[in-house]
Amino acid sequence: MSMELKADLIKRLGRVCLGKEPADLIIDNCDVLNVYTGEILENRQLLIAGDRIAYVGPKLDFPEGPDTGLIDAGGQLLIPGLIDGHIHMDSFLNPEEFVALSLPRGTTTIITECYFPSNAMGIRGVTAFIGQLKNQPQRFFATAPTISYLCSDNGNGSPAINESEMIRLLQLPEIVGTGEIYWSNLLNTGSKEGLINIIEAAVSLGKTLEGHGAGAKNQRLAAMAAQGIDSCHEPITAEEVRERLRLGLFAMIREGSIRRELETVIGPLVEMGLALRRAILVSDGVWPVELLRQGHMDYIVQKAVDLGLNPVTAIQMATINVAEHFHLESHLGGIAPGKCADMVIVPDIKTIKPGLVICRGKVVARDGKMLVNPVKTSFPANAYQCININPVEPDFFRVPVSSPAARVRAIELISTILNRETILDLPVVNGEITITGSDDVIKAAVINRHGGNGGGCTGFIKGFGLKRGALASSYSFGEGNLVVIGADDSDMAAAVNRIRRLRGGIVYCCRGRIMEELPLPIFGYTSEMAGPEAAASFTALEKALREAGCRIDNPLLTLFTLTFTAIPSLRLLSGGYWLSRENRTADVLA
Numbered sequence: 001m002s003m004e005l006k007a008d009l010i011k012r013l014g015r016v017c018l019g020k021e022p023a024d025l026i027i028d029n030c031d032v033l034n035v036y037t038g039e040i041l042e043n044r045q046l047l048i049a050g051d052r053i054a055y056v057g058p059k060l061d062f063p064e065g066p067d068t069g070l071i072d073a074g075g076q077l078l079i080p081g082l083i084d085g086h087i088h089m090d091s092f093l094n095p096e097e098f099v100a101l102s103l104p105r106g107t108t109t110i111i112t113e114c115y116f117p118s119n120a121m122g123i124r125g126v127t128a129f130i131g132q133l134k135n136q137p138q139r140f141f142a143t144a145p146t147i148s149y150l151c152s153d154n155g156n157g158s159p160a161i162n163e164s165e166m167i168r169l170l171q172l173p174e175i176v177g178t179g180e181i182y183w184s185n186l187l188n189t190g191s192k193e194g195l196i197n198i199i200e201a202a203v204s205l206g207k208t209l210e211g212h213g214a215g216a217k218n219q220r221l222a223a224m225a226a227q228g229i230d231s232c233h234e235p236i237t238a239e240e241v242r243e244r245l246r247l248g249l250f251a252m253i254r255e256g257s258i259r260r261e262l263e264t265v266i267g268p269l270v271e272m273g274l275a276l277r278r279a280i281l282v283s284d285g286v287w288p289v290e291l292l293r294q295g296h297m298d299y300i301v302q303k304a305v306d307l308g309l310n311p312v313t314a315i316q317m318a319t320i321n322v323a324e325h326f327h328l329e330s331h332l333g334g335i336a337p338g339k340c341a342d343m344v345i346v347p348d349i350k351t352i353k354p355g356l357v358i359c360r361g362k363v364v365a366r367d368g369k370m371l372v373n374p375v376k377t378s379f380p381a382n383a384y385q386c387i388n389i390n391p392v393e394p395d396f397f398r399v400p401v402s403s404p405a406a407r408v409r410a411i412e413l414i415s416t417i418l419n420r421e422t423i424l425d426l427p428v429v430n431g432e433i434t435i436t437g438s439d440d441v442i443k444a445a446v447i448n449r450h451g452g453n454g455g456g457c458t459g460f461i462k463g464f465g466l467k468r469g470a471l472a473s474s475y476s477f478g479e480g481n482l483v484v485i486g487a488d489d490s491d492m493a494a495a496v497n498r499i500r501r502l503r504g505g506i507v508y509c510c511r512g513r514i515m516e517e518l519p520l521p522i523f524g525y526t527s528e529m530a531g532p533e534a535a536a537s538f539t540a541l542e543k544a545l546r547e548a549g550c551r552i553d554n555p556l557l558t559l560f561t562l563t564f565t566a567i568p569s570l571r572l573l574s575g576g577y578w579l580s581r582e583n584r585t586a587d588v589l590a
């Protein structure tokens with residue numbers, strides 16, 4: 001995962017470039033996109049030695065050895081391998097399956113968050129996870145799991161990962177920065193003091209500080225930048241992109257399974273005519289269905305081009321700009337002598353349809369098909385023991401009250417991710433608050449599954465549309481606990497107990513029957529299934545929810561983000577409701 005250039009190869013690259021030694025691979029008859037100048041250089045030849053480029057230029061009479069591979073690019077265009085600079089690829093697919101779907105689409109480098117393995121197993125989870133990425137045919141870097149440090153505990157009140165462990169991770173060559181830091185944690189008093197020490201360590205180690213400035217503007221955004229943050233992947237309008245660029249931040253524009261900003265942002269951004277060398281295209285997470293159906297960074301770059309972004313700029317935003325942000329530009333992001341031989345052949349500058357994909361000097365995929373095998377995933381046994389709860393009874397979800405009527409706080413959905421706090425009068429029957437089924441109010445609960453006593457909290461949610469059954473998941477944003485919503489306490493218990501048996505997963509249960517499920521037995525966050533199978537399970541879960549009356553756009557995302565404290569307004573955690581604008585807890589009873 002780290003970058004190295006050994007003495008032997010340094011010598012060899014010079015000799016191959018001077019024609020004194022044969023190359024390992026020669027690519028003839030190609031145009032080359034030079035991301036440094038923005039030119040398309042026609043009719044070039046490119047020589048590779050080891051995992052590096054030795055020569056790019058006009059065709060010369062280079063020696064060929066018996067083992068020199070030859071590729072005729074047929075006049076097509078060579079662009080640098082695409083880089084996803086912000087993704088949570090520790091979610092859902094295991095690394096082997098992720099590589100198999102992403103790499104053939106021309107994404108040769110991944111900079112991934114890894115807070116889920118940390119939530120589940122602390123620093124041991126992170127090292128187990130990055131161990132799986134080391135020898136893959138796709139290139140990986142990771143960021144130290146700030147979200148886990150800030151939001152997740154081990155069930156007993158101590159943080160999933162502590163300050164000194166975060167700093168130890170930052171010293172690893174494969175860790176390029178701190179994972180996203182929520183602005184509220186940075187700017188609100190009462191946040192963890194150690195965060196500042198982590199920032200100090202990252203700065204002194206030359207690592208980046210990834211920011212999460214959702215909704216932050218003016219002084220607050222400036223204060224984030226002032227405290228050392230150097231990127232933000234949360235702008236949702238062209239104006240927000242511009243504000244971040246003006247502050248010297250790298251502005252990451254998302255198009256993935258969580259958010260889709262390109263349609264709103266690209267047109268007005270092009271109109272503004274800004275310099276975009278610090279703008280970056282990222283996915284922020286591309287889940288199995290979209291990865292299979294649409295692709296990865298190829299899809300995102302193509303969409304930006306189709307929306308009117310200059311294609312050279314679009315490719316720079318997924319290559320050199322990303323490499324520069326992560327201080328990797330000496331090695332990655334462009335096609336030139338000495339740089340890593342990570343490249344993609346596409347038909348032309350406006351058609352981002354990867355033909356040949358080359359990574360670390362090897363042809364790894366052709367026309368969307370892998371030509372090499374990803375490294376088999378093999379996680380340690382304790383990564384399969386991450387649902388630490390006892391079986392639950394329907395009673396677990398009772399909300400008892402002593403009064404004859406109850407006024408409660410509920411999460412009212414505005415959109416898939418956004419919500420507001422609402423106050424409801426709910427009937428009390430036999431000393432407990434009941435849901436009637438008539439007003440689109442159901443229960444929502446979060447259970448701590450990280451090693452404590454399996455304690456949790458039950459609240460209410462309005463607007464999900466679910467008329468029957470219960471949906472539970474051991475995958476959720478932030479503290480990453482077990483979240484369940486349901487129209488019936490027995491189904492809620494059955495769904496949770498099924499997840500316990502599966503050792504993690506997403507389950508929809510109705511009238512005591514498990515209707516659909518996606519097992520996630522690794523850390524309780526990651527599947528062992530092949531990518532297409534996992535995608536089919538996602539689709540089946542969504543279909544079952546629709547049939548049960550759910551009318552949210554992306555209901556699974558709604559479930560996962562009930563716990564997402566970086567977004568307004570009322571969130572549910574294992575310790576109770578959290579009012580994220582006010583940065584404080586709130587009772588279920590209003």
Ligand SMILES: Nc1ncnc2[nH]cnc12
Pocket residue numbers: 088091147258284285477478
């Ligand atoms: N799992 C996740 N996916 C995308 N964005 C996130 N922000 C926090 N958690 C996230």
